[in-house]
Amino acid sequence: MSEFGTVISTFEGPCTRKFSFVIKKDQVVKRGQFVQVPVEGGKLIGRIADVFKTNRYFMRPESVEKYESSKPMEEIFPVNNWEYLVADVVPLGVYGKEGMFEEVSFPPSPGVRVHEPDHKILHKFLGLDNKGLEIGELPYHNVKVRVNLTKLLQKHFAILAISGAGKSYLASVLLEELLKRTREEGQIGTVIVDTHGEYVSFAEDPKFSDRIGVFPANEIRIGLPNLTSHQIAEFLPKLSTVQVRELTRFLREMKSGKKHFGISELIQVIEEDEKAKSATKDVLVSVLYDLMETGLFGASDYPLAKEIAQQGKISIIDLSPFISSRKKQMVVAHIARRLFNGRRDSKVPPFLLVLEEAHQFVPETAKAENAISRGIVQTIAREGRKFHASLCLISQRPIQLSTTALSQCNTHVILRVTNPYDLDHIGRSAEGITRDLQNQISGLRVGTGLIIGESVNFPIFVKIRKRESRESKRGIPLEEAAKEFSERAKQRKEDAKSFM
Ligand SMILES: Nc1ncnc2c1ncn2[C@@H]1O[C@H](COP(=O)(O)OP(=O)(O)OP(=O)(O)O)[C@@H](O)[C@H]1O
Ligand SMILES: [Mg+2]
Numbered sequence: 001m002s003e004f005g006t007v008i009s010t011f012e013g014p015c016t017r018k019f020s021f022v023i024k025k026d027q028v029v030k031r032g033q034f035v036q037v038p039v040e041g042g043k044l045i046g047r048i049a050d051v052f053k054t055n056r057y058f059m060r061p062e063s064v065e066k067y068e069s070s071k072p073m074e075e076i077f078p079v080n081n082w083e084y085l086v087a088d089v090v091p092l093g094v095y096g097k098e099g100m101f102e103e104v105s106f107p108p109s110p111g112v113r114v115h116e117p118d119h120k121i122l123h124k125f126l127g128l129d130n131k132g133l134e135i136g137e138l139p140y141h142n143v144k145v146r147v148n149l150t151k152l153l154q155k156h157f158a159i160l161a162i163s164g165a166g167k168s169y170l171a172s173v174l175l176e177e178l179l180k181r182t183r184e185e186g187q188i189g190t191v192i193v194d195t196h197g198e199y200v201s202f203a204e205d206p207k208f209s210d211r212i213g214v215f216p217a218n219e220i221r222i223g224l225p226n227l228t229s230h231q232i233a234e235f236l237p238k239l240s241t242v243q244v245r246e247l248t249r250f251l252r253e254m255k256s257g258k259k260h261f262g263i264s265e266l267i268q269v270i271e272e273d274e275k276a277k278s279a280t281k282d283v284l285v286s287v288l289y290d291l292m293e294t295g296l297f298g299a300s301d302y303p304l305a306k307e308i309a310q311q312g313k314i315s316i317i318d319l320s321p322f323i324s325s326r327k328k329q330m331v332v333a334h335i336a337r338r339l340f341n342g343r344r345d346s347k348v349p350p351f352l353l354v355l356e357e358a359h360q361f362v363p364e365t366a367k368a369e370n371a372i373s374r375g376i377v378q379t380i381a382r383e384g385r386k387f388h389a390s391l392c393l394i395s396q397r398p399i400q401l402s403t404t405a406l407s408q409c410n411t412h413v414i415l416r417v418t419n420p421y422d423l424d425h426i427g428r429s430a431e432g433i434t435r436d437l438q439n440q441i442s443g444l445r446v447g448t449g450l451i452i453g454e455s456v457n458f459p460i461f462v463k464i465r466k467r468e469s470r471e472s473k474r475g476i477p478l479e480e481a482a483k484e485f486s487e488r489a490k491q492r493k494e495d496a497k498s499f500m
Contacts, residue, residue: 001116004029007037007108008086014107016091021114023051023085032440032461033140035089036117037108042096044108045117045125046089047458049436055083089114092458095121101457119143127151127457131185133177135170135413136465139448145462147411149186151455153352153390156381156408160426161415163396166446168198170413171354171394172467175202175314178352179211188390189309191339192354193332193361197320198472205470211313213303218321221298222334224262225255231337235330235372236287243283246276250284260299263292294327296334305342308335309351325360326372332361333373340380343387350388353380358393359400374402381408399425411453416444432459 005021013019021037023029033048057079058064064073073079091104101124122143123130132146159167171192181187192199203212224232229248233239239247250270254261267288270281291297308315317335319328332355342348355361355377362377380389381404393409395401399422412430417423423441427433430452437459441450444461452459 001036001118002027004035004114004116005087007110007112007114009110014110016104016107018049018088018090019046019108020086020088023087029085029087030140034117034122034138035087036115036121037112039094039104039108040106042094042102043118043121044091044094044104045122046091048087049090050088052086052088053083054086055079057082087114093125095125099124101125116141125457126460127455133174134465135173135177135451136462139461139463145451145460147451147455149181149188152411153188154385154388155410155454156384156391156393157411157413157453157455158358158393158395158398158401158406158409159413159415160395160398160422161417161449162419162422164446165396165415165417165444166449166464167394167396167415168356168472169447169467170415170449170464171356171392172199172202172469172471173465174392175199175354176208176468179208179312179314181312183312187312187349188388189311189349189351190314190354191308191317191335191351192314193317193319193335193356195319195328195357195360197318199316200318201470201472202314203316208314208469213307213310213313213315215303215308215315215317216321217317217319217328217331218295219302220296220317220331220334221300221302222296222330223299223301224266224297225260225299226301227251234333234375235291237372239283239287243280246280247284249276262299263288263297267292294324294330296327296330301338305335305338305348309339309342309348311349329361329372333376336373336376336380340376340384340387340389343384343389350390352390352392354392354394356394358395358405359397362393362402362405364400364402378402378404381405398422398429403429409453411451411455413449413451414441414444415449416441416446418442 003024004027005023007014007019007021010020029048029051031048031051035046035048037044057073057077067073067076094102094104096102122141128146129148130146132148133152134144134146136145137143138145159170161167175190178188178190200214202208203214229244229251232247233244250266254266254269267285270284273281317331319331322328336353339348339351339353361373363371363374380391384390393401393405406429414426417426423438427438432452437450447464448461449464450459450461
């Protein structure tokens with residue numbers, strides 16, 4: 001392993017919290033890089049917090065000013081020979097003699113050599129897993145970042161960043177990794193709520209298409225006979241308790257009669273009823289008409305939970321045909337509930353539910369009419385781990401995302417975030433984000449992210465790997481989209497001409 005430099009003695013160190021080393025002339029060492037030095041009891045692993053330059057010729061302002069006023073200093077002194085690079089290191093832990101990791105209780109001695117860490121040690125030290133999901137690589141080190149599936153999914157995770165920072169790209173990389181898993185390694189069912197229809201490109205990619213199911217939102221049906229009155233009431237947050245009670249009675253009557261019925265039959269029964277007050281009936285009929293207009297309700301469920309969650313496969317719920325956010329939420333609420341209940345009864349395999357634009361489905365503020373999916377998603381966030389029902393929340397507005405849900409995500413992958421309110425919110429909801437890391441998040445470039453939380457032993461930056469699947473056309477640059485549009489218009493004109 002290459003030698004980076006030598007530990008020096010400074011006013012503040014070496015101590016257990018920090019030390020500095022002077023960098024060898026031929027070495028390039030960057031902030032964020034990991035280093036290894038020998039200490040009592042093992043090898044200390046640290047992270048370079050900063051790199052700075054010193055030159056004793058320029059330490060005293062009065063002499064610099066004096067000399068420079070007559071001649072440039074480099075003409076008088078060999079100043080270039082006296083410039084040194086010094087790195088400040090924050091010790092993270094000690095890799096003990098028996099392969100155990102310990103806290104840093106002893107500083108390295110001045111004079112000891114600093115090295116690039118042994119990759120095997122670094123891998124173990126960071127809590128990575130050789131058989132895990134390969135997200136990318138550690139910057140500056142040739143070490144693959146593979147995170148353990150259980151550690152990442154069991155307690156949910158979130159992908160947070162501004163628009164265009166690469167959230168969907170990273171999610172696609174993760175989906176590829178999930179698809180690569182063999183039966184022996186343990187396969188889960190993955191369901192992605194695709195608000196913009198951008199994951200549909202997976203289904204068009206011959207490498208993956210056989211394991212992808214696409215469910216356009218306008219084909220989804222919520223089977224009325226399968227709903228309890230409580231579940232219907234979830235879609236109708238404005239109903240009073242009395243109205244819900246009456247609705248329950250009607251539903252019970254319907255269910256005891258025939259097995260297949262839709263909203264129109266339910267409405268008919270309510271209209272013909274003689275026991276309920278006419279005001280109650282009017283309200284129920286009016287809200288049910290409203291539900292009927294969504295076109296989402298039918299006599300049976302389509303697709304069934306077991307069709308959506310299948311081991312080793314991915315189901316894409318394509319919400320792009322819907323404009324109404326209420327309808328999108330209804331679909332999400334329904335699917336999340338079916339999946340979660342299916343998990344509780346062990347009727348569906350362990351699953352991961354990926355929510356793009358999660359702030360739309362689990363918002364922080366619960367305005368009754370637009371938070372239909374909030375309850376069930378929060379329930380999965382709180383209780384899902386017991387049933388192996390996992391969530392991946394993706395959002396560009398973390399501040400609008402439910403704190404309850406976000407705080408249950410024990411791993412955060414943070415790409416570039418610039419808004420100070422969002423940064424602050426992330427800082428408060430993810431444990432272990434120091435001020436220094438927060439500053440680095442706003443400077444991240446597309447393709448790099450920070451993983452923090454239970455999946456890794458320390459916050460680590462990662463260069464996201466290239467995706468193997470076909471990218472969605474919706475992600476192409478504006479110029480390309482414009483060119484493609486005029487190309488198609490030209491083609492249409494030519495087609496029309498040849499037709500005449
Ligand atoms: N790791 C990466 N390597 C190469 N290109 C990337 C990477 N991540 C993102 N990109 C590119 O950056 C663009 C934006 O990425 P992406 O669509 O994933 O952003 P996003 O965060 O999902 O944005 P939005 O919030 O608008 O959905 C895409 O064109 C994508 O190809
Ligand atoms: Mg996206």
